[in-house]
Amino acid sequence: xxxxxxxxxxxxxxxxxxxxxxxxxxxxxxxxxxxxxxxxxxxxxxxxxxxxxxxxxxxxxxxxxxxxxxxxxxxxxxxxxxxxxxxxxxxxxxxxxxxxxxxxxxxxxxxxxxxxxxxxxxxxxxxxxxxxxxxxxxxxxxxxxxxxxxxxxxxxxxxxxxxxxxxxxxxxxxxxxxxxxxxxxxxxxxxxxxxxxxxxxxxxxxxxxxxxxxxxxxxxxxxxxxxxxxxxxxxxxxxxxxxxxxx
Amino acid sequence: xxxxxxxxxxxxxxxxxxxxxxxxxxxxxxxxxxxxxxxxxxxxxxxxxxxxxxxxxxxxxxxxxxxxxxxxxxxxxxxxxxxxxxxxxxxxxxxxxxxxxxxxxxxxxxxxxxxxxxxxxxxxxxxxxxxxxxxxxxxxxxxxxxxxxxxxxxxxxxxxxxxxxxxxxxxxxxxxxxxxxxxxxxxxxxxxxxxxxxxxxxxxxxxxxxxxxxxxxxxxxxxxxxxxxxxxxxxxxxxxxxxxxxxxxxx
Numbered sequence: 324x325x326x327x328x329x330x331x332x333x334x335x336x337x338x339x340x341x342x343x344x345x346x347x348x349x350x351x352x353x354x355x356x357x358x359x360x361x362x363x364x365x366x367x368x369x370x371x372x373x374x375x376x377x378x379x380x381x382x383x384x385x386x387x388x389x390x391x392x393x394x395x396x397x398x399x400x401x402x403x404x405x406x407x408x409x410x411x412x413x414x415x416x417x418x419x420x421x422x423x424x425x426x427x428x429x430x431x432x433x434x435x436x437x438x439x440x441x442x443x444x445x446x447x448x449x450x451x452x453x454x455x456x457x458x459x460x461x462x463x464x465x466x467x468x469x470x471x472x473x474x475x476x477x478x479x480x481x482x483x484x485x486x487x488x489x490x491x492x493x494x495x496x497x498x499x500x501x502x503x504x505x506x507x508x509x510x511x512x513x514x515x516x517x518x519x520x521x522x523x524x525x526x527x528x529x530x531x532x533x534x535x536x537x538x539x540x541x542x543x544x545x546x547x548x549x550x551x552x553x554x555x556x557x558x559x560x561x562x563x564x565x566x567x568x569x570x
Numbered sequence: 571x572x573x574x575x576x577x578x579x580x581x582x583x584x585x586x587x588x589x590x591x592x593x594x595x596x597x598x599x600x601x602x603x604x605x606x607x608x609x610x611x612x613x614x615x616x617x618x619x620x621x622x623x624x625x626x627x628x629x630x631x632x633x634x635x636x637x638x639x640x641x642x643x644x645x646x647x648x649x650x651x652x653x654x655x656x657x658x659x660x661x662x663x664x665x666x667x668x669x670x671x672x673x674x675x676x677x678x679x680x681x682x683x684x685x686x687x688x689x690x691x692x693x694x695x696x697x698x699x700x701x702x703x704x705x706x707x708x709x710x711x712x713x714x715x716x717x718x719x720x721x722x723x724x725x726x727x728x729x730x731x732x733x734x735x736x737x738x739x740x741x742x743x744x745x746x747x748x749x750x751x752x753x754x755x756x757x758x759x760x761x762x763x764x765x766x767x768x769x770x771x772x773x774x775x776x777x778x779x780x781x782x783x784x785x786x787x788x789x790x791x792x793x794x795x796x797x798x799x800x801x802x803x804x805x806x807x808x809x810x811x812x813x814x815x816x817x818x819x820x821x
Contacts (some may be wrong), residue, residue: 446650448648
């Protein structure tokens with residue numbers, strides 16, 4: 324319990340340093356663009372693949388469980404859209420990204436710690452927390468919503484492909500379902516969640532990387548912890564945000 | 571000049587540094603020697619402010635680093651160059667960008683000016699034309715020399731070298747030692763070298779501090795260390811057969 328409280332305090336103090344003014348803005352922008360590429364653009368292939376199959380499975384599962392004849396066929400499109408926008412794209416894709424990005428961020432910073440590169444930055448007079456972590460957080464906060472919008476669209480496309488190819492529903496009724504009872508608020512809610520998840524993935528992973536000690540095995544352990552705790556923090560934040568903004 | 575007065579440092583119950591007093595002169599190569607685990611690296615990290623001391627004073631030209639806040643320490647650190655044991659080069663950057671990094675961060679220099687400065691430093695460490703390499707493409711000795719070039723690019727007033735010869739062959743070690751000595755005299759820096767390489771001690775030790783079990787056990791210079799009768803120092807200096815033979819010849 325004491326360790327948890329101590330780690331939360333350490334995390335807060337770390338965030339205080341991370342969000343200080345960058346020492347040189349031009350270097351911050353250069354790092355921000357690099358991080359958008361590393362964290363954001365490079366994640367597109369896996370997100371695309373996941374989203375198409377995820378949408379396909381949601382549509383198939385819904386269609387296969389539509390036993391009541393009173394339910395209109397367009398319900399499949401409606402349920403696919405709602406599940407995708409509200410939960411599957413923002414939460415499941417974020418959990419996958421916590422694995423992909425979280426481990427990479429944590430091991431990158433952890434290796435810098437154990438090879439004394441962070442000490443070298445500090446000795447030069449650089450605020451290492453701000454220099455290393457701030458551009459990563461900003462890149463995630465900026466780019467995660469873009470990734471998730473793509474994921475939503477591809478998921479719905481995946482649903483359409485699976486239904487049309489199996490003949491479980493007509494294209495027209497699926498598209499009608501997608502457009503039925505649409506509330507823009509759902510998208511705002513999902514994107515807000517994504518921003519929080521992006522922040523949590525990068526900050527929690529950076530925390531475990533930055534305070535890594537020892538050698539390669541310890542960096543590996545930190546990386547595992549980073550993925551586990553960022554995933555847990557996503558699940559807790561998801562619950563709290565849903566409580567606060569959707570109910 | 572760096573002065574250390576009554577510094578103590580513990581990790582939990584374990585006292586790593588006990589009442590350390592030392593004076594490191596400007597324009598001289600000041601060595602800290604001693605067996606592994608004797609507190610040398612902890613002392614150097616305390617001096618540059620990477621570790622907090624329990625009590626005592628660390629004065630950089632009269633200013634106590636222990637009393638400084640983080641911003642003041644960052645300002646002071648801009649005057650410090652440090653050569654880490656493993657080089658600590660940024661592996662995502664080329665040699666040129668590694669050396670250019672502090673210039674980019676802290677000066678308003680234009681790119682051609684920075685390039686000139688980097689090329690001057692690379693020539694100074696005999697690595698002209700190697701700026702395009704990545705650290706992973708450099709040998710151990712090259713990495714150390716790149717790290718020296720990065721340490722001197724901002725014309726530091728204080729230069730710290732943590733075991734600059736570890737993992738190097740004798741010839742490259744001497745090259746690195748000579749380079750550190752030349753830079754110290756040329757730029758009039760206060761240089762502190764942590765080492766347990768006896769060649770370095772004999773070659774470049776203008777002042778020597780011998781640490782034993784967290785205490786500053788003996789102080790002197792390279793001429794005095796070969797004549798001292800202090801048992802701990804004698805044990806350390808003449809540990810190898812080779813050094814014992816030298817001692818016999820000296821007698």
